[in-house]
Amino acid sequence: MNFITGINSTASALQAEKTRMDVVAENIANAHTTRDANGEAYKRKVVSFQTALDASTGSTGVRVSKISDDTTPGDVIHDPQHPHADKDGMVQMPNVNTAMEMVDLISASRAYEANLSVARNARQMATKALSIGR
Amino acid sequence: MIVGSFPNLTPAEIGLPVLEKSTPAADLAPSGKSASSSAGSGAGFSNFIERAIGEVDSKLQAAEGEKTKVLTGESNNLHQAVIAMQEANVAFSLMVEVRNKLVEGYQELMRMQV
Numbered sequence: 001m002n003f004i005t006g007i008n009s010t011a012s013a014l015q016a017e018k019t020r021m022d023v024v025a026e027n028i029a030n031a032h033t034t035r036d037a038n039g040e041a042y043k044r045k046v047v048s049f050q051t052a053l054d055a056s057t058g059s060t061g062v063r064v065s066k067i068s069d070d071t072t073p074g075d076v077i078h079d080p081q082h083p084h085a086d087k088d089g090m091v092q093m094p095n096v097n098t099a100m101e102m103v104d105l106i107s108a109s110r111a112y113e114a115n116l117s118v119a120r121n122a123r124q125m126a127t128k129a130l131s132i133g134r
Numbered sequence: 135m136i137v138g139s140f141p142n143l144t145p146a147e148i149g150l151p152v153l154e155k156s157t158p159a160a161d162l163a164p165s166g167k168s169a170s171s172s173a174g175s176g177a178g179f180s181n182f183i184e185r186a187i188g189e190v191d192s193k194l195q196a197a198e199g200e201k202t203k204v205l206t207g208e209s210n211n212l213h214q215a216v217i218a219m220q221e222a223n224v225a226f227s228l229m230v231e232v233r234n235k236l237v238e239g240y241q242e243l244m245r246m247q248v
Contacts, residue, residue, distance in 0.1 A: 003224040007217055014213040119217060126224045130231050 004122045008054050010115050012061030017112040019064045020047045024105045031096040034084045042094035044070040190225045197222040
């Protein structure tokens with residue numbers, strides 16, 4: 001018995017958007033990381049979502065299907081003093097564009113807010129329904 | 135759904151059998167019918183109430199569990215905890231609303247002129 005209908009879809013969306021925000025945080029944090037576990041420059045992470053059917057309620061939610069690497073090449077800059085510079089003094093920088101990450105952050109944060117509004121409204125509807133005849 | 139399934143409540147069904155016996159309002163009802171109806175549906179009704187309260191309690195406990203998980207750092211699903219609390223809140227409000235209606239009905243009966 002669930003009085004706030006649709007809340008399960010909203011909860012899954014909140015979880016998904018939070019993951020997206022976490023990934024943006026990861027990308028921004030590693031905007032200048034020139035070495036990862038494989039000895040290469042950091043690769044920007046991208047989140048993709050997919051629908052998820054909740055069998056117990058029959059509602060369709062969303063879940064993170066994959067966190068994949070963005071394979072576009074990053075800038076190569078000339079910095080001979082850099083410890084990771086090759087023999088020509090060139091350094092492979094990560095393919096993170098901070099401005100783009102900020103846009104992603106705004107988008108994720110707005111989507112989160114939208115889902116919060118849905119949750120709030122669903123609750124208000126339930127509360128209003130309880131006050132019928134009062 | 136819950137409110138719809140309360141047909142013709144008598145004070146006995148609300149759980150106030152002592153008061154019913156000692157008040158004139160109860161004497162107004164045809165004794166045979168009142169006795170049989172409270173005996174027949176009394177168990178069903180109290181079962182129903184018990185189940186409804188159990189449902190509310192399970193929601194409250196689920197919310198409590200989520201809250202504890204977040205506070206102890208076991209999970210970082212803040213929204214899940216808040217949503218569980220809201221669900222419990224709405225379920226509890228419904229329970230209170232139903233109780234208010236029952237008491238209101240009983241008091242209406244007690245105010246009846248004889």
